[in-house]
Amino acid sequence: MERLTNHFFRLCSIVAIVIVCGCSAGKKKIFAPQEVATGWADLSIYITKNTPSNSPTYASRCFGYIGLTMYESVVNGYPSYHSMAGQLNGLEALPIPETGLEYDWLIALNAGQASIIKRIYNQTSDENKSKVDSLEALFFEQISDQVDSEVADRSVMYGKSVADAIFEWSTTDGGHRGYLKNFDKNLKLPTGEGRWEPPLYAQSISHYPLHPHWGDNRTFVAKNSLIPTPELIPHDTTPGSPYYTQFIEVYEKDKALTQEEKEAALWWGDDPADTFTPPGHSYYIATAVIKAKNPELIKCAETYAKMGIAVADAFIECWKWKYEHVSERPSSFLNHHVEPGWVSFWPDPPFPAFPSGHATNAGTAATILIYQFGERFSFTDSSHVGRKRDEVRNVDFKPRRFDSFWEVAEETANSRFYGGIHSHYDNEVGLTEGARIAENVNALIWKNE
Structure with missing residues (x-):
């Protein structure tokens, strides 16, 4: 510790x-x-x-x-x-x-x-x-x-x-004691062109996909389980096609990363082995806002309930969509079609790509906080200050300043692009669908208007 x-x-x-x-x-x-x-x-x-x-x-x-x-x-x-x-x-x-x-x-x-x-x-x-x-x-x-x-x-x-x-x-939601079944070693996922495959440079020592059945869990809000599965860009390895281009953008960005982009990639990584996880980061930001705004107790509790419910549903839905598409990461495509041996700046997590989990969670969290406190809020995120410098990537953990909740969401999503593990499309869809999930939470009858 x-x-x-x-x-x-x-x-x-x-x-x-x-x-x-x-x-x-x-x-x-x-x-x-x-x-x-x-x-x-x-x-x-x-x-x-x-x-x-x-x-x-x-x-x-x-x-x-x-x-x-x-x-x-x-x-x-x-x-x-x-x-x-x-x-x-x-x-x-x-x-x-x-x-x-x-x-x-x-x-x-x-x-x-x-x-x-x-x-x-x-x-x-x-x-x-x-x-x-x-x-x-x-x-x-x-x-x-x-x-x-x-x-x-x-x-x-x-x-x-x-x-x-x-x-x-x-205990009846499907995720009870889910930490005992993180990986399903007997699962047979579809293989072939465009499909996810275990990476050589990975965030996890396991080459089995994380929680492949999480999307079967009961959502908190029934309406969230009815959101249609977002569409993936059709697979096409032809240079210049939309599918090909999304990965070339990742490849080109990796060669031109600025120091600030590297810092963002690591700040929002929120590896569960070292940090409080992406949903924990959202709960942290909600706490920072509450400490600054000092609302009455019921609004504090309402904010935590909305945030918790929304990010929980975001991960259920995102994981459902991930395992419906079983889509490849940029590392797979680039190794097969552009540069054998290519390695992303941030290691691949152990699950399919589309849509981005970070972006989905971030779009959800921002939408909740905007509804609760308004769009504009200036604050400094110091959650990772004090972490040991990443010598491999030449990155220190410096405080990050934001002036709106959606600015946080966009940087969170972009950080996965900088890390080389998601395309812009993965992130754009994640932000959009995350906001939709949060809107369904906000639409519940919380109080008399």
């Missing part, structure tokens, strides 16, 4: 100060409701990064259930907001508060987050589970200080009952 000063923990987050470093005896910090929400988000991101056998697919699913639990643990305290029970795919009902009894919704949120994180990341270390317990105890001690003990106990039980119900629903 990297030191506290690295990555997103360079920020003085609650989790970094209290859970990782500890705090001085006798000093009691008073946490605002928003800090409780972002504190749990920080810890969710940390556990995602520091749990073995993780993947972008599985991590996206975890954020879906973690974010939804945060929202559902508090939504009944806000009369103008609506539960997702009866709106999400197969989620018919959730526990509801007893009429006439008092609840403390922040205590319920605290208990619900602790419960869902430990259950959804059951495979994480005992050390990480202890961090969850410590954060829950820290927040509870402060919040319950001014709350009647019966109300506090009732609120804890309610938050945990919501988490338990959501977890039980999660």
Whole structure:
């Protein structure tokens, strides 16, 4: 595990100060409701990064259930907001508060987050589970200080009952404990011209494709499962054809990469072996926005629920389309038709190309944040600052400045082109379809207008 000063923990987050470093005896910090929400988000991101056998697919699913639990643990305290029970795919009902009894919704949120994180990341270390317990105890001690003990106990039980119900629903989605079946060694994919093949220069030691059945999982939003499969450019190896040209563009860019483009390629790589994964990066950005905007608690929870649900559905749909097309990476085409032995700047991930998963996730995340906070938002992404310099590629991890959410999405998508693992078309379709997935999430009835 990297030191506290690295990555997103360079920020003085609650989790970094209290859970990782500890705090001085006798000093009691008073946490605002928003800090409780972002504190749990920080810890969710940390556990995602520091749990073995993780993947972008599985991590996206975890954020879906973690974010939804945060929202559902508090939504009944806000009369103008609506539960997702009866709106999400197969989620018919959730526990509801007893009429006439008092609840403390922040205590319920605290208990619900602790419960869902430990259950959804059951495979994480005992050390990480202890961090969850410590954060829950820290927040509870402060919040319950001014709350009647019966109300506090009732609120804890309610938050945990919501988490338990959501977890039980999660076990039926097709992705339960998906980290135990990352690769299907018995799968026979179609082969031949234009088809994906295991790369020699790979991001993973496995030459089997990652989660080939992930697209069969239940989406959170039923409408997302009905989105038509996007069309692939027809296969044609004739020089000058659209299919040929998309890969020549990758080839030419690889020979002319600027230092800034190399930095972008590595920044957005978000390799699950070293980072919090692409969906974790989206959750991180949502957290940065919430810390800057400081909205009321329900909007914090709504944002995390929307982000989690949307990126989870984005990976289900993207993976469904990937394994319907089983399309080749630029490395395969260029090695067979342009330059034998060609190697991409960034190693190939272990799954088919079209459409780009990074772009799909990025288009989804940006669309959620634009809906929640507006298009324009200036911020610096420091999530990877402190990572060890990549000596092989001559790249340092420097902060990246953005002035809009869609600018983040476009750079994320372009980074895969700079890395030599996706064509522009892969990215363009990913951004478009990702936005469509998010729009279906935004269209749910979240609150009275």
